[in-house]
Amino acid sequence: MSSHTAKQIAAQQATFRQLVDVATIREDFPILHQRAGGDRLIYLDSGASSQKPTQVIEAMDSYYRTTHSNVHRGVYSIAATATELYEQSRRKIARFFNAKQEETVFTKNATEAINLVAYSWGRSNLGPGDVIVLTPMEHHANLVPWMIVAEQTGATIRHLDLTPEGQLRTDNLQAKLQGAKLFAFCGASNVLGTINPVKQLVARARSQGITTLVDMAQWAPHMPMDFADLGADFMAVTGHKMLGPTGIGVLLGRQELLDSMPPFLGGGDMIADVQLTNFTPTSLPVKFEAGTPPIAEAIGLGAAIDYLQDIGMDPVREHERTLTAYALQGLQSRFGDTITIHGPLDADKRGGTVSFSLQDIHPHDVSQVLDHHNVCVRAGHHCAKPLMRILGETATARASFHIYNDTDDVDALCNALDETVKYFGRQK
Amino acid sequence: MSDSGALDELYKQVILDHYRSPRNRGELSAPAVRAVGHNPLCGDEVIVSLVIDNDQMITDIMVSGSGCSISQSAASMMSVAVKGQTASAARETTRAFKEMMSVHEDSLETDNSNRSNIESAAPGHHLGDLEALRGVVKFPVRIKCALLSWNTLLEAIDSAGNSDL
Numbered sequence: 193m194s195s196h197t198a199k200q201i202a203a204q205q206a207t208f209r210q211l212v213d214v215a216t217i218r219e220d221f222p223i224l225h226q227r228a229g230g231d232r233l234i235y236l237d238s239g240a241s242s243q244k245p246t247q248v249i250e251a252m253d254s255y256y257r258t259t260h261s262n263v264h265r266g267v268y269s270i271a272a273t274a275t276e277l278y279e280q281s282r283r284k285i286a287r288f289f290n291a292k293q294e295e296t297v298f299t300k301n302a303t304e305a306i307n308l309v310a311y312s313w314g315r316s317n318l319g320p321g322d323v324i325v326l327t328p329m330e331h332h333a334n335l336v337p338w339m340i341v342a343e344q345t346g347a348t349i350r351h352l353d354l355t356p357e358g359q360l361r362t363d364n365l366q367a368k369l370q371g372a373k374l375f376a377f378c379g380a381s382n383v384l385g386t387i388n389p390v391k392q393l394v395a396r397a398r399s400q401g402i403t404t405l406v407d408m409a410q411w412a413p414h415m416p417m418d419f420a421d422l423g424a425d426f427m428a429v430t431g432h433k434m435l436g437p438t439g440i441g442v443l444l445g446r447q448e449l450l451d452s453m454p455p456f457l458g459g460g461d462m463i464a465d466v467q468l469t470n471f472t473p474t475s476l477p478v479k480f481e482a483g484t485p486p487i488a489e490a491i492g493l494g495a496a497i498d499y500l501q502d503i504g505m506d507p508v509r510e511h512e513r514t515l516t517a518y519a520l521q522g523l524q525s526r527f528g529d530t531i532t533i534h535g536p537l538d539a540d541k542r543g544g545t546v547s548f549s550l551q552d553i554h555p556h557d558v559s560q561v562l563d564h565h566n567v568c569v570r571a572g573h574h575c576a577k578p579l580m581r582i583l584g585e586t587a588t589a590r591a592s593f594h595i596y597n598d599t600d601d602v603d604a605l606c607n608a609l610d611e612t613v614k615y616f617g618r619q620k
Numbered sequence: 621m622s623d624s625g626a627l628d629e630l631y632k633q634v635i636l637d638h639y640r641s642p643r644n645r646g647e648l649s650a651p652a653v654r655a656v657g658h659n660p661l662c663g664d665e666v667i668v669s670l671v672i673d674n675d676q677m678i679t680d681i682m683v684s685g686s687g688c689s690i691s692q693s694a695a696s697m698m699s700v701a702v703k704g705q706t707a708s709a710a711r712e713t714t715r716a717f718k719e720m721m722s723v724h725e726d727s728l729e730t731d732n733s734n735r736s737n738i739e740s741a742a743p744g745h746h747l748g749d750l751e752a753l754r755g756v757v758k759f760p761v762r763i764k765c766a767l768l769s770w771n772t773l774l775e776a777i778d779s780a781g782n783s784d785l
Contacts, residue, residue: 556662556688556765557631564627572662586663586686615624616636 212503212511214598220245220499221596231566234604239382239545239592240570241432242413244496248435251495252488263487264461264478278487281494282477288497289412289429289444291419294476297443297450298490302409303333305428305443306376308480309405310337312453313426314374317403320346323372325402327352327360328582329381332575334407334428338376352377354582358384358535365396374403379411379427383574383583383590384535385516385542387411394424403449409433413594414512414543416505419444431489435595436496440489443480450476457482500595508595512544515593519546519602526606530613534583544593547574550609553616555589561615562589565608630759631689634752638693643700646682653780657685657772659764664691666769668699668776676706678777683769690753690762695769697749707777714770716747720754721763 218224221243226233235243261271263278279293286296299305314337318324324338328351342349352368353361360377369375375397380387390406397404405426411417413434419427426449431440455462455473459482464472473479500508517539523531523546530551536542550558555571562569570590573580580586591605647654648669657666664687671680681703683695698717702710756766 554688556664556690556762560630560759560762561627564624577663580663586665615627615631 212507212595214511214596217245217503218596220247222246222249224596234565234567234601236591236593236597236601236605237568237570238413238433238594238597239410239574239590241438242435242594243596244435244437244492245499247499248437248492248495252437252492255488255491260488262484274487277491277494278485281490281497284494284497285442288501289417289419289427289442290421291444292447294447295419295444295450297445297477297480298485299441299443299480300439300486301432301441302407302428302430303337303441305426305430305441306333306405306407307337308443308456309426309428309445310341312456312480313403313449314338314341314347315345316454318342318345318347318373322347323374324349325352325369325372325375326350327377328354329358329360329384329386329576329579330376330378331382331407331409332577333409334376334378334405335578338374347373357537358386359541360386360388360393362389362393365393366400369397369400369402372397372400372402374405376405376407378407378409379417380408380414380543380545381535381576381579382410382545382592383547383576383579383588385545385547386535387415387541387543390424391422394422398423410543410545413500414505415509425449431493431496434493434496435499436493437489439486440493442493447476450480455482456480459483461485503595511595512593513539515597515599515602516542516544516546518599519544519591519593519605522602522606523548523609526610527613531609534588544597545590546592547588547590549585549588550613553612555587557616558589558609558612561612562605562608565604565611567605567608569605626758629755630762632752632755634697634749635689635693638696638749639689642683642692642696644682644696644703645684647684648680648682652680652682653776655772655776655779657768657775659687659691659768661764662688664688664765664768666691666695666772668695668769668772670773670776670780672707672777672780676708678702678705678707678710687768688762688765690756690765691768694753694766695772697753698769698773701748701750702773707780710773710777713747714774717750717753717770718767720747720750721757721766 223243224233259270259273261274263275282293282296286293324342324347326349355361379390394404404424406424408417408427409430412429425446427444429442432438462474462479462482464474520537523533532549534547559569559571572587574590652669652671654669665685667684669682670678673679681699683699701713753766756762
């Protein structure tokens with residue numbers, strides 16, 4: 193490596209440390225203190241699920257220890273407190289995403305949020321011949337529910353095209369959206385890292401009278417997200433990828449739309465009145481929250497939002513953009529032709545998700561050797577089998593970053609990959 | 621590498637040899653039967669095609685597919701182990717192999733007793749090269765990789781109309 197490149201890297205590292213104090217942040221994440229035989233855990237799979245700060249863990253723990261009760265039901269004081277904490281979380285989340293409370297529906301995860309729209313909006317708005325436009329880079333969560341609903345309603349599915357760089361082709365967008373009723377796409381790809389131009393795509397669709405749903409599972413944890421400004425009809429978010437617990441997600445939906453939609457799941461809480469043979473749903477947003485909700489989880493997500501808010505989503509994005517640039521440069525310079533990196537190579541066009549293939553070494557085996565060095569990366573199809581086929585892979589390895597990762601982690605990844613190549617090379 | 625001992629348990633020379641130079645690689649055409657196995661969690665794929673004659677003998681077998689070193693080497697070793705066996709002997713070998721895969725890492729004593737169980741339960745079935753896969757049990761997530769070709773083999777045998785379980 194030339195001294196010029198080394199200087200560049202040193203400068204990057206220095207800039208990096210000014211952005212976000214990763215060392216201090218790491219102190220908040222107990223699992224990252226773990227010493228497995230002396231080495232710390234180098235967790236590079238936040239794209240699958242993020243780690244949790246003590247603030248989130250303690251918020252849920254404290255809830256259970258001091259004030260758990262079912263919500264919306266009791267008159268006694270801990271019930272009132274539980275309800276207040278739950279709704280306070282909703283308010284926080286709504287504010288964080290610049291949505292109204294009536295537009296902020298708690299779900300189990302982003303997958304359920306998309307299914308809610310597919311069943312509740314889809315089944316009452318789609319019919320034979322109606323067109324749903326999707327993209328080939330979607331996670332199965334934003335493909336399968338539409339296939340199910342298309343079969344039930346007689347609607348058909350059309351896909352946008354991808355560029356060789358792994359972005360959405362927009363030159364033929366007008367034609368692709370022609371006559372469609374719904375356009376569903378991801379804000380950011382969980383495989384390619386591609387950040388899509390959400391606001392522009394939504395605007396184009398809306399100008400053609402098309403309803404839009406954007407899967408923001410990989411966007412919300414990493415970048416500022418303004419529901420009102422971005423203009424989509426629906427957005428799906430999952431809590432566990434943004435420092436929150438598993439079992440909680442959010443559907444953001446424009447109030448007029450949600451008002452017009454029939455309920456998704458039926459049961460307690462979502463009703464205003466129930467007779468023996470019919471019921472009246474209650475108002476938004478609880479109309480779409482049947483049964484006892486994941487109360488502790490909602491409170492945990494509220495604490496996660498507080499945590500991210502304290503750092504600020506602009507610094508979060510800048511931190512990950514710089515780190516991703518460092519990673520892309522490091523991987524390319526150290527592995528050259530023996531590594532294929534999928535998705536845009538420009539860190540401005542992508543998030544901190546880096547899928548790659550090492551020549552002649554299967555991703556499973558890469559992941560296995562990396563595990564031996566306490567580096568956690570994902571190997572597989574990442575719930576994006578159609579995309580894998582387009583990339584000509586059955587599986588890739590994937591490293592994904594979050595606020596608790598830094599250049600030392602990327603160095604550890606590159607060193608471990610080096611060891612992987614040596615290990616399998618030695619065995620020849 | 622600081623200490624590759626644990627990895628060496630998994631990636632034995634025999635395994636990597638079968639991965640680099642897989643035996644019986646390819647696909648048989650009719651009248652061979654064909655079965656395709658997938659590991660849906662990760663994308664490993666194994667295709668087993670085989671011919672069983674009137675005496676229930678697996679006279680020919682080939683494997684193809686793509687995936688990690690464990691899944692593909694196990695497929696290669698499996699094909700060597702069962703070629704020339706009767707269908708029922710192949711099922712026995714499969715059972716013996718699966719038993720070996722179920723041993724837990726904290727019971728080395730069980731490991732040895734199972735070994736003798738395997739040898740006595742399946743006389744004449746030399747696990748041979750398959751012994752190299754014993755290390756997979758210490759990496760439970762990879763057990764599915766090792767088992768994929770065996771489950772696909774059973775499917776192929778079943779579809780050839782031999783179900784003398």
